[in-house]
Amino acid sequence: MCGIVGLFLKNPEMEPQLGQLLSGMLSTMCERGPDSAGFAVYGAAEDGRTKVTLQSPNAAEDFAKLKAALSKDKKLDAKFSVNDTHAVLSIPSDKLADIKAMLAADFTSIRTMATGENIEIYKEVGNPNDVAKRFDLAHMTGTHAIGHTRMATESAVTTLGAHPFSTGSDECLVHNGSLSNHASLRRELVRDGMTFNTENDTEVAASYLTWRMKQGMNLGEALEKSLDDLDGFFNFVVGTKEGFGVVRDPIACKPAVMAETDDYVAFGSEYRALVGLPGIDKARVWEPEPATVYFWQR
Template identity: 65%
Template sequence: MCGIVGLFLKDRKLEGELGALTAEMLVTMTDRGPDSAGIAVYGAAIPGFVKVTVQSDMPARAFAALDALARTAAGDAATVTIKDSHAVITIAADRIEPLRVALTGAPEPLRIMSVGETMEIYKETGLPKDVVSRFGIGTMAGTHAIGHTRMATESAVTTLGAHPFSTGADQCLVHNGSLSNHNNLRRELRRLGIAFETENDSEVAAAHLTARMRDGRNLGEALTDALGNLDGFFTFVVGTRTGFGVLRDPIACKPAVMAETSRYVAFGSEYRALSGLPGIETARIWEPEPAAVYFWDRDGSTGDKMLAA
């Protein structure tokens, strides 16, 4: 039960403001989710490099030797940027596995939040305004971002229970609603070798997409499959390196508003979240249809592209 925001920019001139715009959207959704907040920001890619975002509950200790660990595992080109409880390690794309091994063996526990060419995920417990300021989201630039404020229903209020959930390289998902078959699905996905870190229903939704995409389905197809396999109430906003998707369950009684102008596509659980966006007064505003998949991709033709309905 939560607030979701998402912003997908079409106009490159807005990229410098991505963090500021989405931070405001996120804070506006505090009432819907005061327990924790998180955001995935898709920034600039460095050719040949990937970003690994890690998190620690004791960053002072855990990050002290992170630089050395990264260089040992991934070579001298590795860099580390620390932001509060999170750190972004940038390494050559072919050094992912040695780094993963090194992180797993680190003396202080570290959690990998995301891996990707452009995506960084920041999430923590606490009020959205605090989460946003701890990570300096307001100054970040990028192409698209997806954020979430959480009112925990059945699973614990923890960092890992916060959204977004990463579903694979440069992929993430946020969820509002409540799934009713996530326990059975989790058991099924575990048998397929997918690891879970929380009892959260949304992590199961994310893993379901991962499993489908691993089988060669694209994101739009995986979302369409989700309609058949997930039971309960859900609104998902998902991100890929170049794309931005929205899916609503067939009952569609949780709130969802979308806005589109020539400069962006935006999603909010409520209109309030969209009210600070430039040109919102003249945007096309609508509510996503039940059981329909919406998907926009920077690599595709400009403008929106609906894969399924």
């Protein structure tokens, strides 16, 4: 079933409230997806630096070893902060290849959740309220964020199988629905050099959009093309460095509602996810049209 929430802030004065507002929205979706939860938060970038969000099933041991290794190599100029089972590594952008090589060679149990100037992704198995509290979502700040609660129907309940999925720099995708042609599409993407960490069909959708944008499409064009190439029923909410987009399949059988004010744009799988937002009583509220791409950016 799954539940999706998204919040894009137009008003910079609201940025300190982003985590608190998204946490409240995510809490209402627990019944739609009690197995696991995750969220992507787009925060402030540092000039010339890239953030890498990491996760480990042996976080205390792995992150202590990684922190020690990073401290020995002063040329990496790494900043490292741990948040429960996740950590955010900030490095000069020209050192990204070096970090990837280090992780692949010496830290094989550490997984990369996201890479980009702005994005951080946190996701774990468990009740969505508990997941949000573990990572202190309510105190996170930023410009926009996407959250997801999962009811696993097509793959195992694991951290890697939880949403969001990130397959490109500052890109992420969450999904409510099911794709019928994800296996054949996965094979095509693998032939073109894309790699996968799970059997989840949502990772295929995320990789598809990244693949299309590598071919020169912008996000809007990639989402339009997905309506031709992806077979099934779905609501996609996509995050980028600049904003977020929404698209529903041509049948639009999965529920979705949006609201817009001068201060924000919000998405929810149900209207109850939006009722706690400030000014919702004066918002323009509507159901997104089938096979129609919506996108907002800063």
